[in-house]
Amino acid sequence: MSAVFDLTRELIHRVSVTPDDAGCQAVIAERLARAGFAIEHLRHGEVDNLWAMHGTDGPVFLLLGHTDVVPSGPVEAWTNPPFEPTLRNGHLYGRGAADMKSGVAAMVVALETFVRARPDHSGVIALLLTSDEEGASIDGVRRVAEELRQRDQRIDWCMVGEPSSRERLGDRVRIGRRGSLTGRLRVQGEQGHVAYPEKARNPIHAFAHALLELTAMRWDEGNDAFPPTSFQISNLNAGTGADNVIPGELRAVFNFRFGTASTAASLRERVEKILHDQGIDVADGASRLDWWLSGEPFLTRAGALRDATVAAIGEHCGIEHPEVSTGGGTSDGRFIAPFGAEVVELGPVNASIHKVDEHIALDELERLPGLYLAIIERLLTDRP
Numbered sequence: 001m002s003a004v005f006d007l008t009r010e011l012i013h014r015v016s017v018t019p020d021d022a023g024c025q026a027v028i029a030e031r032l033a034r035a036g037f038a039i040e041h042l043r044h045g046e047v048d049n050l051w052a053m054h055g056t057d058g059p060v061f062l063l064l065g066h067t068d069v070v071p072s073g074p075v076e077a078w079t080n081p082p083f084e085p086t087l088r089n090g091h092l093y094g095r096g097a098a099d100m101k102s103g104v105a106a107m108v109v110a111l112e113t114f115v116r117a118r119p120d121h122s123g124v125i126a127l128l129l130t131s132d133e134e135g136a137s138i139d140g141v142r143r144v145a146e147e148l149r150q151r152d153q154r155i156d157w158c159m160v161g162e163p164s165s166r167e168r169l170g171d172r173v174r175i176g177r178r179g180s181l182t183g184r185l186r187v188q189g190e191q192g193h194v195a196y197p198e199k200a201r202n203p204i205h206a207f208a209h210a211l212l213e214l215t216a217m218r219w220d221e222g223n224d225a226f227p228p229t230s231f232q233i234s235n236l237n238a239g240t241g242a243d244n245v246i247p248g249e250l251r252a253v254f255n256f257r258f259g260t261a262s263t264a265a266s267l268r269e270r271v272e273k274i275l276h277d278q279g280i281d282v283a284d285g286a287s288r289l290d291w292w293l294s295g296e297p298f299l300t301r302a303g304a305l306r307d308a309t310v311a312a313i314g315e316h317c318g319i320e321h322p323e324v325s326t327g328g329g330t331s332d333g334r335f336i337a338p339f340g341a342e343v344v345e346l347g348p349v350n351a352s353i354h355k356v357d358e359h360i361a362l363d364e365l366e367r368l369p370g371l372y373l374a375i376i377e378r379l380l381t382d383r384p
């Protein structure tokens with residue numbers, strides 16, 4: 001069988017449920033070292049990260065991926081055991097077959113092929129893998145990106161090998177993602193008897209007006225690349241269970257998914273102003289509001305990377321106009337975009353990801369390395 005098939009199978013066989021890399025990166029590091037790449041293992045806490053690069057100066061093209069997978073769920077629900085890669089009806093089955101051990105294997109094979117054919121290529125080609133994409137995403141690419149920034153690492157282009165396709169390979173690429181911002185609010189009141197409200201302070205009543213305003217607010221109108229910002233309350237808790245007690249506190253958790261029409265800072269400011277105007281002061285200590293920014297939104301405009309990607313898809317997949325999308329959740333691309341990098345995501349069909357009987361079509365798996373290779377060759381040519 002082919003190199004990409006063999007490597008995908010080898011990776012699926014390793015039970016690398018987040019944050020355990022289960023030796024996947026060691027296999028890849030050894031291969032790339034043999035191909036002439038400089039290798040660094042950047043382990044943080046329980047998370048393994050691999051940084052590999054080839055070339056010395058000029059523009060940097062980074063391939064980005066993850067070796068971890070989500071848990072299989074009940075093993076007996078699978079037709080074949082999830083960590084025993086199985087070829088059936090022209091498809092390769094196993095946890096990670098689409099998300100994203102096939103993409104990782106294809107990138108590795110493309111890198112080997114590229115440096116073998118063009119050992120003196122222009123620019124720098126790099127690979128970054130983490131074992132913490134499906135989990136907390138703290139000690140993975142987020143942390144490595146901080147390290148790279150301290151070293152003044154340049155990154156011009158970033159290809160994320162996540163499963164982006166809808167029905168067949170190359171029919172959709174991601175050119176950006178929405179940002180995600182979570183707020184955890186505690187409104188402090190004063191507990192008391194419902195018959196004596198003047199001797200208590202009801203945090204539910206205090207929050208009611210702010211709640212109405214927050215949920216009715218139109219945060220922005222969106223733009224040509226992103227839908228309007230969405231605000232959702234995911235948790236709201238208060239009360240003791242008794243019908244005669246005014247509770248002492250209220251807790252709420254809410255999340256913004258936002259495009260480039262807003263920023264995390266502007267949304268934070270507006271929420272805090274609404275609360276303040278309704279008499280809830282989160283700055284004074286008793287009540288409080290904690291924010292967690294999972295990532296700012298990013299958008300890659302037309303440019304060298306998008307051009308190279310679309311051309312390669314036309315050539316290898318026979319699709320002239322792939323859909324360009326900013327949909328879906330977040331991805332690790334959010335940590336690379338702040339380098340000023342163009343970021344595009346292209347990978348297998350995502351229909352079976354995180355599900356039972358996850359799979360990839362064999363003919364698409366076989367085409368994947370050539371697709372990545374064609375993009376690399378368009379961006380990094382022979383040195384003059």
Ligand SMILES: [Zn+2]
Binds near residue numbers: 066099100133162163
């Ligand atoms: Zn993934």
